[in-house]
Amino acid sequence: MTEAKSAQKDAYSLLLEAIDLGEFKPGDRLVESDLAERFGVSRTPIREALQRLETQQLLTRDGRSLIVASLDHNQLAELYVVRAELEGLAARLAAKHATEEEVRVLRDMVEEDRALVDDPEALARANRRFHRQLHLASHNRFLVQQLNLVHQSMALMATTSLAVEGRSETALAEHDAIVSAIEAHDEEAAQAALKDHISKAFVTRLKLDAAGAEG
Missing domain, CATH: 1.10.10.10 (Winged helix-like DNA-binding domain superfamily/Winged helix DNA-binding domain)
Structure with missing residues (x-):
């Protein structure tokens, strides 16, 4: 058994x-x-x-x-709304509860990921690792469980938005801003920076899907 x-x-x-x-x-x-x-x-x-x-x-x-499965436009929009709210909360809690060591790991990830800007697939894997580490830094097991479900659904996207020209650099700059807010224990700034990051990723995703439809 x-x-x-x-x-x-x-x-x-x-x-x-x-x-x-x-x-x-x-x-x-x-x-x-x-x-x-x-x-x-x-x-x-x-x-x-x-x-x-x-x-x-x-x-x-x-x-x-x-x-x-695949996600239609409405499902994609619904997923990003939930993701922004839950990840924003995770960033807010991380700013409050993350240990110095956890913040250092997040900072190191941002710095190390700069070497991957020309490799969208590798950066996409690093991006998932960064977000999972941030979730854990929230120190809220129930939130982590819900975010795991959200990120499972994110896997249903056939391509990464990081493949769009210029998105890799801006995404890393957004990660840097998120970590800076967490380092400063600024809960509101961390939440705002994370939600802004998700919003910009969603805009990029919509443009990517629109280009694919035209093709």
């Missing part, structure tokens, strides 16, 4: 990570037998993991097949 639960957890985590990293993109069909072979587990934990991901709306039905 324990092994079965472990296998189910591993299969779910592996699938979730693959979606998060863009190895499976919106519209991709997921086949039990192929996934079992890819991840080296039996089909039962794969099937249970697929059902769990479908329940979380990360997968959807296309006839009898399961495919990676």
Whole structure:
């Protein structure tokens, strides 16, 4: 029983990570037998993991097949509204509760990520790491849980907004402003800087999607 639960957890985590990293993109069909072979587990934990991901709306039905879900315009807008509010709260709480060591880690991430401005995919991974670290610095487990769900849904975007010309540099400048506010223990400034960061990311995302529609 324990092994079965472990296998189910591993299969779910592996699938979730693959979606998060863009190895499976919106519209991709997921086949039990192929996934079992890819991840080296039996089909039962794969099937249970697929059902769990479908329940979380990360997968959807296309006839009898399961495919990676995609976000329409309204879903995207709703997601960014929730993300801005929750992440803004996380930044506010981080300004109040983060330890010196946690703030140093955030500062180091900003500095290290400057070397990735010409690699959007690598910077996107670093961006996710930065935001997760900021969530943890809020010291509120319930908020972290909700943000994990939000960021799972963010994985349903086929491309990163950081691929837009000039966005990498401005996003890092926004991260710098967020960390500066947290360093100063300025709760209002941290919240405002984070919400501004999400707003600008949303604008970039809308432009990116509009360009894709024109193409």
